Amino acid sequence: MIGFNRSPIRVAGPDGGDLSTMARPVCRDALFRTAQRIFSLCIQVVAIPIIAANLVNVAHAQFDLPPPVQEPPRTPGSPTPSYPLVKPGLPPPGLGISRPTQPPAVPFSAPATVHVRQSKTHPNGVTILIDTVSFLPSSIVVSVEIFNPAFYRQRLNPSGSLLLTDERGRSYFFVAPVDNPELVIGPQSHVFGQLLFLGGVDWQARALRLTINHPFGSSTDRMTVVPLFQFSLPAEPRS
Numbered sequence: 001m002i003g004f005n006r007s008p009i010r011v012a013g014p015d016g017g018d019l020s021t022m023a024r025p026v027c028r029d030a031l032f033r034t035a036q037r038i039f040s041l042c043i044q045v046v047a048i049p050i051i052a053a054n055l056v057n058v059a060h061a062q063f064d065l066p067p068p069v070q071e072p073p074r075t076p077g078s079p080t081p082s083y084p085l086v087k088p089g090l091p092p093p094g095l096g097i098s099r100p101t102q103p104p105a106v107p108f109s110a111p112a113t114v115h116v117r118q119s120k121t122h123p124n125g126v127t128i129l130i131d132t133v134s135f136l137p138s139s140i141v142v143s144v145e146i147f148n149p150a151f152y153r154q155r156l157n158p159s160g161s162l163l164l165t166d167e168r169g170r171s172y173f174f175v176a177p178v179d180n181p182e183l184v185i186g187p188q189s190h191v192f193g194q195l196l197f198l199g200g201v202d203w204q205a206r207a208l209r210l211t212i213n214h215p216f217g218s219s220t221d222r223m224t225v226v227p228l229f230q231f232s233l234p235a236e237p238r239s
Helices: 019-061
Strands: 112-121 127-136 139-148 161-166 189-196 207-213 229-234
Touching: 127 207, 127 229, 161 229
Parallel strands: none
Antiparallel strands: 112 127, 127 139, 139 189, 161 207, 207 229
């Protein structure tokens, strides 16, 4: 409250005017500024909720993600092509372009066994009989029968001289027994066994050669203990 209106005393101003009359404009200015502040506060009270609501709507619009796009289901039973798709009317890529050359499919029984029954006798009296040759996917097995009538031992694999090769020049590694790596045949003995060679036979091979004691042995010496033998064997049978 302004106390000018309540005062009954009139006070003369320096120039002879009334101070109460001079104070009225000042009171009106103070009341006007107070009303302006109250009006501004009212506008702020009303505007703040509206601004907040708009901000919430904008936030929802920005963070609402669209639903995930689902791929159409594939038709069951559709095979996947083994080579890139080509335009209609064009043949698939030929051999050697997108796929390596493969040997022709050849039906065979596993294991495929060839009955050989091939026998040879060395001048020193040792006889070796090749009974069968079995072809497995990763190895070749040669069944043998060996007779040593002499009074001294015979060695058939000194320094790894027992070899199996084909006519294309490929060699098949011989897996020697751990307890008898040189294949020592005792005197006056008759043994049966199997010779294991690693590696499947070459699909283009037509013949095999089994060599024993080459080049260390002798094919004519009657007193040798490393007799030289060579056998020609058929490769895997084909239909």
